[in-house]
Amino acid sequence: MISSLKLKNKDNHKQLPSNRKQRTLFIILISIIFLVIVILGGVLIDEGRIVTNLNDRNAPPSLDHLFGTDWLGRDMFTRTLMGLSLSIGVGLIGAIGSASIALFLGMAAATMGKMADRLISWLIDLFLSVPHLVTLILIAFTLGGGFKGIVIGLTLTHWPSLARVIRAEVMQVRSAEYVQVSQKMGKSQWWIALHHILPHIAPQLLIGFMLLFPHVILHEAAVTFLGLGLSPHEPAIGIILSESMKYLSSGMWWLAFFPGLCLLIIVRTFDQIGENIRMLIDPNRAQD
Numbered sequence: 001m002i003s004s005l006k007l008k009n010k011d012n013h014k015q016l017p018s019n020r021k022q023r024t025l026f027i028i029l030i031s032i033i034f035l036v037i038v039i040l041g042g043v044l045i046d047e048g049r050i051v052t053n054l055n056d057r058n059a060p061p062s063l064d065h066l067f068g069t070d071w072l073g074r075d076m077f078t079r080t081l082m083g084l085s086l087s088i089g090v091g092l093i094g095a096i097g098s099a100s101i102a103l104f105l106g107m108a109a110a111t112m113g114k115m116a117d118r119l120i121s122w123l124i125d126l127f128l129s130v131p132h133l134v135t136l137i138l139i140a141f142t143l144g145g146g147f148k149g150i151v152i153g154l155t156l157t158h159w160p161s162l163a164r165v166i167r168a169e170v171m172q173v174r175s176a177e178y179v180q181v182s183q184k185m186g187k188s189q190w191w192i193a194l195h196h197i198l199p200h201i202a203p204q205l206l207i208g209f210m211l212l213f214p215h216v217i218l219h220e221a222a223v224t225f226l227g228l229g230l231s232p233h234e235p236a237i238g239i240i241l242s243e244s245m246k247y248l249s250s251g252m253w254w255l256a257f258f259p260g261l262c263l264l265i266i267v268r269t270f271d272q273i274g275e276n277i278r279m280l281i282d283p284n285r286a287q288d
Helices: 018-044 076-111 114-128 132-142 146-157 160-174 177-184 189-225 237-250 254-281 283-287
Strands: none
Touching: 018 076, 018 254, 076 114, 076 146, 076 160, 076 189, 076 237, 076 254, 114 160, 132 146, 132 189, 146 189, 160 189, 177 189, 189 237, 189 254, 237 254
């Protein structure tokens, strides 16, 4: 997926039609507003609605409880909103960490000589040869799970594809004429990286970061569902789904349906933002 981000910005002479560009910007703005509302809602919502209330337990969805209540009488809408906010926070940390590793290794592979390139390329191939989820489970298990384990695991497992894209882009821009001129003028490697390379790969890095987000959130939920992620005391979506499994046979379908649906909506929203940003940066994408 991320490997398809190889954008050739200098060769893109087409522009998005004005109305198409406005619609794309509008979709991005609405998506960001929606995510901000979810985050603020999870942070500011009254936690009193998730205290145990046995008088309202196992209540189906209603106007008082939009997503129903669980076996302890806790409001599922409140738990879901808090879980989404927590998942977005964990996903943000994991995606930033992975993108930072990808940026560092991608630039190092393309600028620090053949030996560094071979070593980093081998490391990328090694991580890509094993599914993210398997490596994430191993790392989280080794670190004892919890917030620290899941964040470190997410950070260390989602960078390879983006690092490969950045490496390819850096190697391309290194051979550009203006970079060669800067080298002949005696500019240092750091100066060239800061003024020539980083501005060129910034769009790929931004899009890669946005497309990492959905994977990070889903994998966090999956590992937490298996009991190797966040603490059971946290209102995480993975924990909510894991706890609800034993009650589905009793007809309490709302315990898993609404949290799972909301998680998919959040993931799709991030994916939509990434796709629309890519469309703005790469106008040829609009012709697909």
